[in-house]
Amino acid sequence: MIQITNLTKKFGDFVAVDNLNLEIKAGDIVGFLGPNGAGKSTSMKMITGFLEPSSGEIKINDKNLKAAPIEIKQKIGYLPEGAPAYGDMTVLQFLSFIADTRGLKKAQKKQKLQEVVDKVELQSVLNRQIDNLSKGFKRRVGLAQAIIHDPQVLILDEPTDGLDPNQKHQVRALIKNLSKDKIVIISTHILEEVSAVCNRAVIIAKGKKVFDGTPFELQSKSKYNQALNVEFEGQLPDISQLKLAPGVTDVVQRTDTMISILSHESYGNIFPQIMDLIHLQGWSIKAMYNEQGQLDDVFRELTQEVA
Numbered sequence: 001m002i003q004i005t006n007l008t009k010k011f012g013d014f015v016a017v018d019n020l021n022l023e024i025k026a027g028d029i030v031g032f033l034g035p036n037g038a039g040k041s042t043s044m045k046m047i048t049g050f051l052e053p054s055s056g057e058i059k060i061n062d063k064n065l066k067a068a069p070i071e072i073k074q075k076i077g078y079l080p081e082g083a084p085a086y087g088d089m090t091v092l093q094f095l096s097f098i099a100d101t102r103g104l105k106k107a108q109k110k111q112k113l114q115e116v117v118d119k120v121e122l123q124s125v126l127n128r129q130i131d132n133l134s135k136g137f138k139r140r141v142g143l144a145q146a147i148i149h150d151p152q153v154l155i156l157d158e159p160t161d162g163l164d165p166n167q168k169h170q171v172r173a174l175i176k177n178l179s180k181d182k183i184v185i186i187s188t189h190i191l192e193e194v195s196a197v198c199n200r201a202v203i204i205a206k207g208k209k210v211f212d213g214t215p216f217e218l219q220s221k222s223k224y225n226q227a228l229n230v231e232f233e234g235q236l237p238d239i240s241q242l243k244l245a246p247g248v249t250d251v252v253q254r255t256d257t258m259i260s261i262l263s264h265e266s267y268g269n270i271f272p273q274i275m276d277l278i279h280l281q282g283w284s285i286k287a288m289y290n291e292q293g294q295l296d297d298v299f300r301e302l303t304q305e306v307a
């Protein structure tokens with residue numbers, strides 16, 4: 001369990017993280033979201049003990065990070081932004097060095113190295129110099145060093161940034177397959193990643209927490225959640241009458257051929273009456289379906305609200 005209380009970081013007069021409160025329990029995979037400069041990396045650096053907070057407290061398993069830094073850091077795996085590594089080492093030399101610093105010895109070291117190389121699929125580049133690897137492989141080396149000691153808490157700063165779709169899929173699968181009793185915090189700019197990997201989403205803006213809930217709850221905040229989308233054959237007809245239909249609160253043109261019909265939650269299913277109206281008007285439609293909502297709209301609304 002991680003308990004973050006009133007965590008604040010100031011750089012001079014600038015407040016990068018502003019009174020952050022969070023409680024994260026085992027099994028949580030937290031997607032940590034926010035616009036550029038929101039304070040995600042700074043928060044992660046404080047949780048991993050790389051950066052001293054200006055004020056506030058971080059406890060892991062009821063132990064204060066400040067009071068027991070070494071004991072706590074042993075439980076944490078950290079992939080910093082950009083996956084920094086010693087570029088003139090080979091992959092094997094680097095992972096072996098990390099295993100040494102993590103205190104792994106002899107048979108256990110050999111076993112953990114083998115496990116991590118298999119898990120992250122690094123066999124083909126073991127003897128290559130890290131500087132000469134592709135971005136995807138560099139990121140995988142970063143992940144390998146983060147998990148080599150089987151940490152209870154895994155903190156990954158933009159783990160899939162710059163990866164191709166196949167590599168993104170692999171990294172996400174890897175994170176999901178980590179044992180269920182761990183805590184994982186992932187910062188990302190990819191909203192879909194949160195729905196795909198995480199069971200919790202935390203959004204910060206200007207250093208302040210503006211949302212904490214499940215990805216489903218986040219999506220439910222979208223104005224398009226449960227909207228009825230209608231795709232027309234060809235050009236849109238005159239849709240002004242749809243706005244007058246009972247229960248309808250708004251009709252939004254989304255593309256040249258598609259509209260979203262928003263309705264009062266209390267009104268129930270508007271599908272049958274909209275279908276009747278479309279028939280009556282003789283409009284040809286391609287498809288009609290309910291939408292789950294647009295994460296990017298919610299994200300924009302939540303993060304722009306912060307003054």
Ligand SMILES: Nc1ncnc2c1ncn2[C@@H]1O[C@H](COP(=O)(O)OP(=O)(O)OP(=O)(O)O)[C@@H](O)[C@H]1O
Binds near residue numbers: 034040043
């Ligand atoms: N060492 C530092 N000195 C001064 N300002 C800093 C320092 N580190 C971070 N900042 C500032 O603190 C703010 C938060 O930065 P941070 O890197 O935590 O944001 P982020 O949410 O991770 O952004 P991004 O998504 O762009 O990685 C930014 O305005 C940044 O310029």
